[in-house]
Amino acid sequence: MEFKHEPIMLMQCMEYLNIKPDGIYVDGTIGGAGHSSEIVKRLSEKGLLIGIDRDKEALAASQKRLANYSNVKYVWGRHEDLKSHLESLGISKMDGVLLDLGVSSYQIDEPSRGFSYTKNSSLDMRMNKEQVLTAKDVVNSYSVEELERIFKEYGEEKFSKRIAGKIVESRKTKAIETTYELADIIRSAVYQNPIDSFKRVFQAIRIEVNGELKELEQAIRDSIEMLNGGGRICIITFHSLEDRIVKNTFVDLEGRCTCPKDFPKCVCGYKSYGKIITKKPLVASEDEQEKNPRSKSAKLRVFEKRG
Ligand SMILES: C[S@@+](CC[C@H](N)C(=O)[O-])C[C@H]1O[C@@H](n2cnc3c(N)ncnc32)[C@H](O)[C@@H]1O
Structure with missing residues (x-):
């Protein structure tokens, strides 16, 4: 069966990833490379895209689709192990990461x-x-x-x-x-x-x-740790359980001063790793929802690492 999957909220993801042509980007759930084919178009020859998937059939499909690009590396594995994947490629920092969680249409339809x-x-x-x-x-x-x-x-x-x-x-x-x-x-x-x-x-x-929910929070923390200042993580979820984990982890990493309002300066020592870009999650347009019913439950949240 042909690998078919319509990328969800594609242009919103490209806008919010804020791609720098020479940057290093990770697609932690590359699937059929729907999002990745747009990321790679925005990269120069110096830029690099790393595509991860735990499904070998998805990796083969994305490799075929991106065959004309030499600045893509493919990793068979879980995005939860991002740190060790990047380490084995000799990479310590990246400029952006996309997680489009769950299963692809291909996996469901096959x-x-x-x-x-x-x-x-x-x-x-x-x-x-x-x-x-x-x-x-x-x-x-x-x-x-x-x-x-x-x-x-x-x-x-x-x-x-x-x-x-x-x-x-x-x-x-x-x-x-x-x-x-x-x-x-x-x-x-x-x-x-x-x-x-x-x-x-x-x-x-x-x-x-x-084991879809088990290590999601840690995976988000690790991804943000590995981002360069100003780098962004974009996460698309498809059900409330995942979305809640993403939302709460972002809120925790953004941090918040807990000092009483009348204190002249902050003494609580809170740490902020960056800021939430999407105060409310973004959803697919009506037009996209009509064309692709699978986009109806999608929510996109974005966090930017502190510069
Ligand atoms: C919704 S699809 C991604 C589709 C892709 N964005 C596209 O446009 O073609 C999710 C993909 O992520 C993979 N996946 C899900 N959880 C994963 C994980 N924890 N680590 C690595 N890959 C994962 C699935 O095998 C599937 O291929």
């Missing part, structure tokens, strides 16, 4: 990847196909309490307890192997139209399989 309840396939959901843990393992080996917690925490699913119970009951007779089998179990557990529950439960399992 049936063999097992991300979608709309396509029947083996329950997989790994972004990195060499990882051991799959969705099948989660569904068939986690305890009822663990499943309930995941559905509640990562999916904000109100029928979490019933769905977890039905899964555990069903797997007593036969292991749950496919996306359609899981969808049938969810359907049997909810009292209403099951589509929203399918979405929430599949999202929750995907987050668990890929």
Whole structure:
């Protein structure tokens, strides 16, 4: 299947990344290089783009798309390990980083990847196909309490307890192997139209399989530490759990004086690593939302490192 993914909020990202032609930029989630193909256009031959993805199929697609550019380096790995990736390339500082979190349209639409309840396939959901843990393992080996917690925490699913119970009951007779089998179990557990529950439960399992929220805060802190003064980090999120982590980490890194208002000078010693550029998250235009429904839930937040 061809690698298809429409980059979200592309021009806003380019505007807010504020690209310097000779700078070093990191696309921590390069996917099909939709954003990267615009970043690289804005770089001179002295500039450098580093594209990271944990999915080898995405890296191959981006390499093909950017074949005409020699100033791009590709890294197979997690953006959470940015520090060590840059270290192994002999780089200590960068001028900007983009994180477009979550999965690509290609990953969702490709049936063999097992991300979608709309396509029947083996329950997989790994972004990195060499990882051991799959969705099948989660569904068939986690305890009822663990499943309930995941559905509640990562999916904000109100029928979490019933769905977890039905899964555990069903797997007593036969292991749950496919996306359609899981969808049938969810359907049997909810009292209403099951589509929203399918979405929430599949999202929750995907987050668990890929450890999507575990190190996000530290990854943001590491990225900002490695930015040059004036450099920016742009992060696109697709659900409230990720967005909350980004928002709170930015607020914490911006810092705030906690001295009483009538103190003549600051004595609390707060540290600020920079400033939040987007007081409110940016969202896709109406036009983009209409053309690309996946952009509807996107939120873009930007932070600038102190000069
Ligand atoms: C939304 S897509 C990015 C699409 C890309 N911006 C484009 O325009 O083509 C997210 C990509 O990031 C990758 N990804 C998600 N989490 C990652 C992580 N923690 N480390 C590295 N890659 C990750 C996924 O495999 C996927 O290819």
